[in-house]
Amino acid sequence: MTAVNRDRLTRLFLELVRIDSLSRRERDVALRIQAEVESAGAICRYDSAGEKVRGNTGNLIARIPATAPGIAPFLLCAHMDTVTPGEGVKPIVDGAVIRTDGTTVLGGDDKSGCAVICEVLHQLHDGKMPHGPIDAVFTICEEIGLQGARNLDLTMIEAKSGLVFDSDSPGYLFVSGPSAVGMRFTVRGLEAHAGMAPERGMSAIKIAAEAIAAMRLGRIDDETTANLGVIQGGRAANIVPNEVVVRGEARSRCEAKLTAQVDHMVACFADAVARAQVTVDGVHFAATLEHSAHRSYGGMNVPQDAPLVRQVIEAARRSGRTIAPAGTGGGCDANILNQRGLVVANLGTGMRDIHTVREWLDVNDMVASAEVTLELIKLHAGG
Numbered sequence: 001m002t003a004v005n006r007d008r009l010t011r012l013f014l015e016l017v018r019i020d021s022l023s024r025r026e027r028d029v030a031l032r033i034q035a036e037v038e039s040a041g042a043i044c045r046y047d048s049a050g051e052k053v054r055g056n057t058g059n060l061i062a063r064i065p066a067t068a069p070g071i072a073p074f075l076l077c078a079h080m081d082t083v084t085p086g087e088g089v090k091p092i093v094d095g096a097v098i099r100t101d102g103t104t105v106l107g108g109d110d111k112s113g114c115a116v117i118c119e120v121l122h123q124l125h126d127g128k129m130p131h132g133p134i135d136a137v138f139t140i141c142e143e144i145g146l147q148g149a150r151n152l153d154l155t156m157i158e159a160k161s162g163l164v165f166d167s168d169s170p171g172y173l174f175v176s177g178p179s180a181v182g183m184r185f186t187v188r189g190l191e192a193h194a195g196m197a198p199e200r201g202m203s204a205i206k207i208a209a210e211a212i213a214a215m216r217l218g219r220i221d222d223e224t225t226a227n228l229g230v231i232q233g234g235r236a237a238n239i240v241p242n243e244v245v246v247r248g249e250a251r252s253r254c255e256a257k258l259t260a261q262v263d264h265m266v267a268c269f270a271d272a273v274a275r276a277q278v279t280v281d282g283v284h285f286a287a288t289l290e291h292s293a294h295r296s297y298g299g300m301n302v303p304q305d306a307p308l309v310r311q312v313i314e315a316a317r318r319s320g321r322t323i324a325p326a327g328t329g330g331g332c333d334a335n336i337l338n339q340r341g342l343v344v345a346n347l348g349t350g351m352r353d354i355h356t357v358r359e360w361l362d363v364n365d366m367v368a369s370a371e372v373t374l375e376l377i378k379l380h381a382g383g
């Protein structure tokens, strides 16, 4: 088993989380990662994704040349951007656990993945282990709709298969993830004075509330979820509101269930709107609904018997660990890369309670992730 340099890994992680890198502003952290991987022998380039998303850098694409012939290229991928509140991160080290001071996220999502990849490249460089070409890709704008991966210049990458490091437990390899649909509903009622003539109005908020109360939301089943996350409408407490906008999403690893959930949500709004009518001075008014749905991203579905999955399980065994393939409810760069024809699974790095100011990480998990990856690269090289 290959032992990673735990101190170097921890030090780099702590350094990376202290560099602000909200989406579209990943340049500083990209330059730091570039220096790190160049010291491990990588050749770095940037694609033009940054211009397409109006960010300050493109995706960082680092190539590590093969040290042995005839081995297929392998992809290692993590994203550089973090969510808000993510500026001025002050990590607190408590034994093996690293947490935030409670004012920001930690950014272990996904600087842990970036640090793990850097450590793996150092080990390859230091250890003189025979391996094929490695494409290490550090993406931008994952957190704002997987924009870096969508715009990744695949002509700059040779690998057709590999790992994304962007989930919590290194005991799981996520091989399937949901497709997601974003939705927007605009309910229009009729404005009226709330005190003098409420019967001359129709409350768009009340109509939306009836629709929502009738709706199945949250966890629908083990592979389907739905959420309404934003509601906006009304002008003042003394006006019957004539418009409310509700935005939400549905996700499922099963396309038929996803379609059914979206249809159900639309039907709930349509039914509530159809019931809302009022006649004012002999004129009949009916509430209206405008809605749109768009696919946010497609699912990922790597077969459990794919060579990649079997090799990761075997690599874990060789490093004295167990990894089980699993499904996730989250979307990540792997969704896009699989949709774009690569075979990519998502390995955990130890990030926990992500997207909250309670985010923390256990260094032992980053170590496990790096060690399994090194065994995997060895296996991949026929070792």
Ligand SMILES: [Zn+2]
Binding pocket: 079, 109, 110, 142, 166, 332
């Ligand atoms: Zn992430």
